[in-house]
Amino acid sequence: RRLCSDAAAHQPLAYLRLRRAIRNVIEQRAIEPGQTLPSERDLAQLLTLSRVTVRKAIAGLVEEGVLTQRHGAGTFVAERIIKPMSRLTSFTEDLRARGLNPRSEFFERDVGEVTPEESMALNLSPGVQVIRLHRVRYAGDEPLAIERTVVPASVLPDPMLVHDSLYEALEARGCRPRRALQRLRAVLLNARHARLLHVPTGSAGLNIERRAFLDDGRVVEFTTSWYRGDIYDFVAELQTD
Template identity: 35%
Template sequence: MDVQFSIDRTSPVPLYFQLSQQLEAAIGRGDLPPGSLLGNEIDLAGRLGLSRPTVRQAISALVDKGLLVRRRGVGTQVVHTEVRRSLELSSLYDDLASAGRRPATRVLALGVVPAAAGPAAALGLAEGDDVLRMERLRLTGDEPIAYLTNHLPAHLLRPAAADLEATGLYRLLRMAGTTLHSARQTIGARAATPEEAHLLAEPPGAPLLYMTRTAFDDKGHVVEHGTHLYRASRYSFELQLLMRS
C-alpha cells in the first residue's frame, strides 16, 4: 500500500477517526482499488506511529461501512464500493469524474437508424424518422457500472465513437450549443437478461436498477431519451426529501 496518510496529533479530532476518514477518501478516489490489501494492523500501526487499538478502531469503522473486509489468512482488504448518485440532471460520466471514480466508456453501437415506436414517441417524432442511437458501457477502471442506450434527434448531434469515449453525452450536447433545462425520469428495478448480465459482469437474473429519462432544452424541445441499466450491487440513487408545509 503506497498511499500516504497525515495524522495531526494536535487536532481535537480522534486519531482513529482521522485515519478512518483518510482511508475512506483513498478508497473513494480509487487510490485503494477493490482487492487492495492494507497489511496487518501491527505493520500499519508501526508505519503511522499509532497504537494498534487506534488502527483497529479505524479499520473496524470501515468494515462496518462495508468498505473493508477482514479475511483470514489474507488480511484487511478493500471491497467493491457502491456508486451513489444524486437525482439531478447530470451525466453519469460527469458524476463519476467529480467523485474521483475515473470513468471510462466502451461504445457498443453508434449510428443513425429509423426510430422505433417507443423512442419516436418519447422524442416527439414519427415512427421511422431518423434518430441517432447509441449503446455504451460505462465503467470505473475496468469494472462495468452501467449499460446505457440513448436516442437523439438525428440533426442534433453526430459524435464519433472517440468523442463518446472521451467525455459524457451531456457535455457533448452543451458543446454543440444545447442548453439542457429539465428532464422527466422514471426509476425501477428488474432482473438482468443473460446478455445484460454478461455486459455488466453479473449472474443472469441479478437485480438491476433501470432508469428512463427524457431530457428537454431551454426551449422545451426534447433533446434526448435514454434507457439505462445499473448494477444494483454497485450503484444507488440518492434523493433529498423536503417536508411539505
Template identity: 50%
Template sequence: MDIMTTEQLFRALTPDPDDRKPLYLQVGDRLRDLIAGGTLRLGDAIPPERELAEMTGVSRVTIRKALGQLVEAGILNQKPGAGTFVAGRIEQPLSILLGFSEDMRARGYEPGSIWLDKCVARANSDEAMALGIAPGNRVIRLKRIRTANGQPMAIEAAVISQSYLPAPDAVGDSFYDALKTRDLLPVRALQRIRARLATSRERDLLRLDSPDAVLEIERRSFLADGRVLEVTFSSYRADLYDFVVELRHAGEP
C-alpha cells in the first residue's frame, strides 16, 4: 500500500462525530465497506493499531476492538509477529474447468507463482498409471506455490507427458496458457478432494499457523479424444477456499 493509498484509508476510517454508533462499530463497518468494495483485497495488510489510532483520532483500544470483531467474523486474520491481513474466502465452483491464473484474474486478484521444481524426469509407477503411459517414459514435473496478491493460496504439483510439453521452461505464470499455445486445453476433468492436516513443510510454504488444515486435491484432465492430458496434485488452504457444487434432482431435465 503506497503513501497516498494509506492516507486515503485513514480518511475513510475516521469516525463521524455526529454518528451515535459506538466508535469501534463505525471503524469496523468502514473497514467492511472497503473490503466489500474491493479497495482492500485478499492478502492486503492492515496498518498497525498505533498508526490507525493516531491518524483516525481514536484510541488503540477502539481500534483493537474494531479489528477483533472482523477477525471473529473471518474477514481479517491476525498472525503473531506479522500483522493483520484481509482474509476473505474464495468460492471455487466445481462445475467449471479453469486454470488458477485465469480464475484469480477473474476475481480481481493478481496471480503469481513461486517455483519449487521444474524438470524433466522418468515417470514413476503412480504417475504412469494416472497419465496412461508406460513407466519410465519422460514427463515434465512442475511444482510451485500459487499466490494471489502475493499471498500463498496453494501448493500445486503438475505432471504431464513430455510428448505434450517438450520442455518445462515453456511454462511461465500460467500452465494452461502454455497448453493453449499447443491447442491442448482439456475439455473435462475428474477431481478428488479430501481434507487433512497440513504437514510441517506445507505450513511453512503456505504460512499457516500450527496446526491447520489443507484441502488435498487430485485432478486428472482429459482431451476431447479421452486421453489424459495432465495430473495435478494440490494442497489448498482450507481457511481461504470453499469448493462449491450445484446439485439437481435426478428427475429434473
C-alpha cells in the first residue's frame, strides 16, 4: 500500500519527461523542421541525464515520426510528415505533434440518407441517416490533404458538431474509434485535386481509405483521403510472427 502512495510512483519516468520536453520544444518551433537536435552526449551532459535515458526518449520520438535519424549525420526534426501506420491518430493530432497548425476548409457539411455505396462501406441499413464532411486539410496556409468522410448520424447527429477535428467531436461524444482498417494506394492527382492541393496536375498522391470502428464493431467513419505524396511518408514497423 505504501508503495502505491509513494510520490515516485506518480512521477513519469525520466525518458518520458524528456520526450515530452523535446516535443514541446518542437511544438514551439524552437527547433525548426530540418534542423538538428544536439547530440545524445551533449543532451545528456546539459540535462544531467544518463545517455540511456536520452537515447530512449529520442527513439520514442523517431518512432512517432517527429524526429528522423540519418546515419552519421545525427537526429533531425522531420521535414516530411512521417505518419506511423499502426497508430490510430487524427490529422489534427499528427500536425500538432509536429508544431504545425491544423485547419480545415469545408466545402460540404450535410446530413442525408445513406447512398447504396455508403451503406456498403459503413455496413449500414438502407434508409438510415449519415453526415458527410468534405474538406481540405491544411497546415497553416499549406494544403496537405483532401478528405471526404461519412459518419452514421447515430454516432454524430449534426455535422456542425465538427468544428475542425472530427476525432475531437467523436471523443466528446465518447465515440472515439478504437480500431481501423486502412488501404493506401498510389494515385496521380487529377486537375481538381491538384488545384486544391496547390500542386501540378498529375503529381503523386496517396489515396487512403479508412474504416474506423467502435469497440462493439460498429463503423464510426468511412473516410477517403488524398494526401500529398511530396510531403507524406507512411511508415510501419514490421515484425516476424
